[in-house]
Each structure stands twice: as structure tokens, then as C-alpha cells.
Amino acid sequence: MGLFDAFKRGLDKTRKFFGGGFTKLAAMTGHFDEDQLDELEELMVRADCGVEASMDIIDHVKADIKKSGDNSKEAVLNSVKTRMKEILGPKSTYEIEEGKLNILLLVGVNGTGKTTTAGKLAARYKAEGKKVIIAAADTFRAAAVEQIKAWGEKTGTTVISQGSDGSDPAAVVYDSVHAALARKADILIVDTAGRLHNKKNLMDELGKIKRIIAREAPDSIVKSMLIIDATTGQNGVLQAQSFSEVVDLDYLGVTKLDGSAKGGVIIAVAYTCKVPVVLAGLGEGVDDLVDFDPDIFVESLITE
Ligand SMILES: Nc1nc2c(ncn2[C@@H]2O[C@H](COP(=O)(O)OP(=O)(O)O)[C@@H](O)[C@H]2O)c(=O)[nH]1
Ligand SMILES: [Mg+2]
Structure with a gap:
């Protein structure tokens, strides 16, 4: 099983919670206005992303919408993902050094x-x-x-x-x-x-x-x-x-x-x-x- 599938399976519950909520929000009008962005922030807090990080992510989403004028589900999803990746930082791995204890x-x-x-x-x-x-x-x-x-x-x-x-x-x-x-x-x-x-x-x-x-x-x-x-x-x-x-x-x-x-x-x-x-x-x-x-x-x- 590849890493993506392993994560996907492991994150099943979180994804269902998150993805389900997200789809429900977007399904209302197909795009995200102020109220729906507030609800999205709440959804992230409930998925335990933390209040500060969730606020930060939504601030970035809003800034992106302001810049592009695009508040479609796809655009918002992309902004959320981009900011989450920035918060997590580049991939880092624990590696052991050869020839040492x-x-x-x-x-x-x-x-x-x-x-x-x-x-x-x-x-x-x-x-x-x-x-x-x-x-x-x-x-x-x-x-x-x-x-x-x-x-x-x-x-x-x-x-x-x-x-x-x-x-x-x-x-x-x-x-x-x-x-x-x-x-x-x-x-x-x-x-x-x-x-x-x-x-x-x-x-x-x-x-x-x-x-x-x-x-x-x-x-x-x-x-x-x-x-x-x-x-x-x-x-x-x-x-x-x-x-x-x-x-x-x-x-x-x-x-x-x-x-x-x-x-x-x-x-x-x-x-x-x-x-x-x-x-x-x-x-x-x-x-x-x-x-x-x-x-x-x-x-x-x-x-x-
Ligand atoms: N589902 C699941 N259970 C885990 C995982 N890691 C540990 N556990 C379980 O959590 C319980 C506590 O783990 P343990 O290693 O004894 O914790 P410790 O007290 O920090 O040493 C055990 O029943 C483990 O089997 C995991 O990644 N997934
Ligand atoms: Mg132990």
C-alpha cells in the first residue's frame, strides 16, 4: 500500500468529518460567502485544528478570494490546502547517522x-x-x-x-x-x-x-x-x-x-x-x- 493510501485509510474518520462538512457547506450555493467561511472555520476547530490555526487559515482564504475574486469550492479548497501545508512546513524525517550510535x-x-x-x-x-x-x-x-x-x-x-x-x-x-x-x-x-x-x-x-x-x-x-x-x-x-x-x-x-x-x-x-x-x-x-x-x-x- 502506498503512503497516500495508508494516510487516506488512517485519516478516514477525520476526512469524513471534514469532507462531509465541507461538501455540505459548498452545496448550499456552490460558493463560499462570509457566513460559510465562518462555518468552515468552525468546522476546522471541531476537527481539532486549533482556534488560532483555523483563524489563520480562514484569513488566508479570505485574502486569496479578495485577490482572485474566486470563492468557488475548488478555489477555497486550494487555499485551505496551501495554507495548511505552509503551517506544517517542509517534510522532515528522523534519520539515523551511519557509523554512529x-x-x-x-x-x-x-x-x-x-x-x-x-x-x-x-x-x-x-x-x-x-x-x-x-x-x-x-x-x-x-x-x-x-x-x-x-x-x-x-x-x-x-x-x-x-x-x-x-x-x-x-x-x-x-x-x-x-x-x-x-x-x-x-x-x-x-x-x-x-x-x-x-x-x-x-x-x-x-x-x-x-x-x-x-x-x-x-x-x-x-x-x-x-x-x-x-x-x-x-x-x-x-x-x-x-x-x-x-x-x-x-x-x-x-x-x-x-x-x-x-x-x-x-x-x-x-x-x-x-x-x-x-x-x-x-x-x-x-x-x-x-x-x-x-x-x-x-x-x-x-x-x-
Ligand atoms: N489505533 C492505534 N493504537 C495505537 C497506536 N499507537 C499505540 N496504540 C495503542 O495505544 C495504547 C497505548 O500505547 P503504549 O505504546 O502502551 O503507550 P505508552 O504508555 O506511551 O507507552 C496501546 O493499546 C497501543 O496498542 C496507533 O497508532 N493506533
Ligand atoms: Mg509505555
């Missing part, structure tokens, strides 16, 4: 899909012939270590863990970094805990992990990726804001686009937080992970 820290609140994404990424890199190690650094929940171990078995990936009884995540990272160096791994994926009661706690924990990495593997390439659950809508935007205050985020990954009518949240996140979305989770299976592509996303979100 690449360390990817997956962060985010509980249940967003960090562990699942770690498993999917492990499978992806294994398929490319890379040496992959996973650090089971979520030591807060008993089930968490078992869950990541299951992904390790499924994908044939070594998982470094120390048990699930509140042992120190930083110690797991220490062991994992050494295992990765000894085995000349290409990538170490660190599955962290989401449940850290407050910002200071989170900052301390991630700070400690980063210091250990800098000390034990100074030549490694370290990146942080925040995982957001699309079904949580605007909550995801708040998470992106608060995590970017405490962690230097390099990338965003958005999961559960398949189960959500709130795929528009990607627009809201991109508008408020200047970190590129690089991964999209489109299901629970090992292959349900794609590199995010803004053009394809927008084209599959808004189709006639």
Missing part, C-alpha cells in the same frame, strides 16, 4: 504510544539491517517492562531492563548505552515513563538520562521525540507545549490517527510548537508507522 529518547504522557512506537521503529530498523537495542526505561509500571519485552520478542530486538519495581530509569539507560556501544548498535531506542507527577520531576529524570548519555557515549547522536495521541485532540497541543518547556524536543510523532476524527490536531500542534512532525502511527500493528509527509497528509485529509 544514534540514541532516540521517546517521551510523552502515559498511553500516547511510546512503547508501541519503540517496537515499530525497532522492526523498521531491523528490516533495514541495522543493529537495534531498546532500553526499558519506563520502570514505573509493572506491566511496562513486560510490554516492551514482548515487542522485543516480536521484532527480535534486545531489550535491556532491570525489572519493573521502581528501579532507576537512569541506571537502565546506563546499562543500555554500554550494551549498545559493546555491540556496536546503530540505534538505541529509549522507552521512557510518562507518569512523572510534575515538571520538575520530569526535568530531573530526563536531565539525569541525558547526562549519563553525554558522559558514557559522548560521540552518540541524541534526539528527543515527543509522542502525542491524536485522539486526545487539544490535550495533545497542551502536552506539546508543556514538554517543549522542559525538554529540547527535536521531533514529534503523532499516534492513533487511525482511530481519531481529530487528525486536524497535527495542524494545531505544528502551528503552536515549532517542532516538525516526523512520524505518524496509523494502527497497532508493527507496520502501522509511516514517515509523516505534510503534502500527503493534507491531500488525504481534504479530498473531494
